Amino acid sequence: MSGSAMDYDVLIIGAGMSGLAAGIRLAYFDKRVCILERHHRVGGLSSYYHRKGYDIDVGLHAMTNYVPKGVRLTPLPKLLRQLKLQPEDFDLRQQRMSVTRFPEKTLRFSNDFNLFVEEVNRNFPNQTDNFQKLVAAIRDYDELALDAKPLSAREVVGSYISDPLLVDMLFCPLMFYGSAQENDIEFGQFVIMFKGIYCEGFARPQIGIRQILDTLVKKYEGHGGTLRLRNGVQSLRVSNGRVEAAVLDSGEVLTAARIISSIGYIETLRLLPDYQPSRFPCDEGQMSLVESVLVLDKEPVELGYDTTITFYNGSERFSYRKPDQLVDVSSGVICCPNNFQLDKPLPEGMIRITNLANYGLWNALNEEEYKARKAVSLEQALEQVVKLIPDFRGSIVYSDVFTPKTIHRFTGHINGAVYGAPNKIKNGATHIENLFICGTDQGFLGIVGSMLSGISMANYHVLQKT
Amino acid sequence: MTASQIRATILEVIGQILPDEDLSKLKGDVRIRDQVEMDSMDFLDIIMELRKRYGIEVPEEDYMKLATLDSAVAYLEPRMAHL
Ligand SMILES: Cc1cc2nc3c(=O)[nH]c(=O)nc-3n(C[C@H](O)[C@H](O)[C@H](O)COP(=O)(O)OP(=O)(O)OC[C@H]3O[C@@H](n4cnc5c(N)ncnc54)[C@H](O)[C@@H]3O)c2cc1C
Numbered sequence: 001m002s003g004s005a006m007d008y009d010v011l012i013i014g015a016g017m018s019g020l021a022a023g024i025r026l027a028y029f030d031k032r033v034c035i036l037e038r039h040h041r042v043g044g045l046s047s048y049y050h051r052k053g054y055d056i057d058v059g060l061h062a063m064t065n066y067v068p069k070g071v072r073l074t075p076l077p078k079l080l081r082q083l084k085l086q087p088e089d090f091d092l093r094q095q096r097m098s099v100t101r102f103p104e105k106t107l108r109f110s111n112d113f114n115l116f117v118e119e120v121n122r123n124f125p126n127q128t129d130n131f132q133k134l135v136a137a138i139r140d141y142d143e144l145a146l147d148a149k150p151l152s153a154r155e156v157v158g159s160y161i162s163d164p165l166l167v168d169m170l171f172c173p174l175m176f177y178g179s180a181q182e183n184d185i186e187f188g189q190f191v192i193m194f195k196g197i198y199c200e201g202f203a204r205p206q207i208g209i210r211q212i213l214d215t216l217v218k219k220y221e222g223h224g225g226t227l228r229l230r231n232g233v234q235s236l237r238v239s240n241g242r243v244e245a246a247v248l249d250s251g252e253v254l255t256a257a258r259i260i261s262s263i264g265y266i267e268t269l270r271l272l273p274d275y276q277p278s279r280f281p282c283d284e285g286q287m288s289l290v291e292s293v294l295v296l297d298k299e300p301v302e303l304g305y306d307t308t309i310t311f312y313n314g315s316e317r318f319s320y321r322k323p324d325q326l327v328d329v330s331s332g333v334i335c336c337p338n339n340f341q342l343d344k345p346l347p348e349g350m351i352r353i354t355n356l357a358n359y360g361l362w363n364a365l366n367e368e369e370y371k372a373r374k375a376v377s378l379e380q381a382l383e384q385v386v387k388l389i390p391d392f393r394g395s396i397v398y399s400d401v402f403t404p405k406t407i408h409r410f411t412g413h414i415n416g417a418v419y420g421a422p423n424k425i426k427n428g429a430t431h432i433e434n435l436f437i438c439g440t441d442q443g444f445l446g447i448v449g450s451m452l453s454g455i456s457m458a459n460y461h462v463l464q465k466t
Numbered sequence: 467m468t469a470s471q472i473r474a475t476i477l478e479v480i481g482q483i484l485p486d487e488d489l490s491k492l493k494g495d496v497r498i499r500d501q502v503e504m505d506s507m508d509f510l511d512i513i514m515e516l517r518k519r520y521g522i523e524v525p526e527e528d529y530m531k532l533a534t535l536d537s538a539v540a541y542l543e544p545r546m547a548h549l
Contacts, residue, residue: 073505078507455507464510
């Protein structure tokens with residue numbers, strides 16, 4: 001079939017951050033492109049939902065990589081330029097201050113990297129030189145190279161920093177916000193997260209994730225891209241080593257010269273006709289979360305809490321791994337959307353708590369147990385968290401808990417793995433020459449990372465090739 | 467297009483990609499990337515923008531020829547003469 005006889009130049013599977021960003025690039029450069037999304041709403045892991053009159057974001061605590069206007073060569077301005085967007089389009093408001101709290105020590109950080117350096121120096125005086133050398137190595141590393149070999153961040157960081165407590169404290173926020181691996185993280189990804197969280201910083205759009213999603217969809221459709229919601233891809237048709245068409249849940253068949261999939265690597269291979277797991281050894285992602293969302297009748301600051309994000313660990317060593325029980329509340333993340341430098345207050349007070357969780361155990365529960373265990377999980381999380389921040393339990397007017405099972409149901413990620421499989425495919429290639437992956441399993445993670453992933457893969461596999 | 471129209475076009479394309487950059491002092495014989503803060507993605511966008519607007523194909527092995535403003539004009543002149 002010749003290119004023009006195809007329905008599209010490019011089909012994109014999934015309308016999450018990465019799929020939408022890839023779509024904008026392709027549509028702007030006049031490719032005939034269609035994004036297929038199974039859900040009735042865009043966003044995937046960074047979507048939103050309405051419950052009892054409240055608007056709740058799924059996957060936004062904070063966007064990383066915030067830099068002031070004028071900075072040009074860091075990920076956020078890079079992606080804005082690539083998408084032909086202005087900084088104002090994301091309407092970002094900076095954080096106030098965040099902390100990493102361990103039993104022995106607390107490290108504060110903000111969008112001014114100097115504060116973090118001071119905090120490290122003050123808390124770990126004998127690591128000052130080591131930390132400086134680590135930061136220099138991080139600054140010199142090209143984390144966006146698509147041909148980089150995977151390195152263990154534990155090994156690299158351990159070769160600079162000799163105090164295991166500091167290592168754990170540096171890793172804690174970076175793991176929670178972007179590690180698909182247990183107890184380690186690929187060094188390139190570590191660098192991305194280190195720069196994005198410590199050197200650059202946190203921000204959120206005034207109104208939350210819809211600001212980003214609406215902007216992306218408007219841009220994409222404005223350039224003539226087609227977006228089809230409630231149109232999942234059921235399978236892919238392959239002939240002579242090339243993917244030819246996508247078969248939708250409805251049975252409709254769409255042909256395309258190239259297909260980019262954002263749904264995950266194994267998730268994509270499973271759409272192929274002759275998929276045999278043994279031919280493609282690849283570990284499944286295991287790291288998933290329980291997220292407890294608490295709506296309050298007042299602003300957390302009225303209760304004496306003005307921190308933006310608290311990363312905490314209550315055990316002796318920080319352990320980032322799939323728990324043996326439903327949820328592990330001994331470590332986690334507490335995010336307060338109200339505690340950004342907002343223009344006007346949000347409609348309600350809110351606290352979000354994130355804890356590591358076990359998909360298999362949640363998935364095995366029957367409906368009644370599932371409900372009951374969600375309530376228990378919430379109680380446990382609250383009990384742990386009020387040891388660290390003012391007790392806000394009396395102000396809760398609504399609570400919702402979502403689990404690894406929920407994440408799996410709404411995004412299709414195996415095991416509800418928020419950061420996908422542990423081994424990433426940086427160049428996005430598969431064994432099929434015109435089938436590519438972007439997003440979570442390509443390896444640039446988080447909201448900013450996944451947009452960059454979509455952009456890079458669209459550039460590399462389509463725009464530079466045709 | 468004449469050489470000076472082509473030069474103006476290239477500057478206009480760079481200006482679109484980097485709207486907050488002052489291009490008035492750009493030297494013709496020095497690498498553009500040494501005078502303007504841009505990355506490889508921006509550089510590729512110049513090439514893709516030329517393709518989008520004028521249908522000009524620049525193969526990867528010729529990218530170096532667009533490194534300075536003067537060399538870019540020389541390279542594009544025969545390719546844009548008919549426009
Ligand atoms: C609770 C939580 C909190 C988070 N907090 C943050 C944060 O504070 N900051 C941050 O930067 N990141 C955060 N993240 C991570 C961030 O949300 C993700 O890294 C990012 O959204 C991934 O985007 P993606 O495009 O790669 O994948 P996805 O969003 O998963 O996109 C894939 C899309 O494909 C669709 N799909 C799946 N199968 C099919 C099919 N067969 N056919 C059609 N469509 C299909 C899915 O519905 C989905 O929309 C959080 C995630 C979660 C879950």
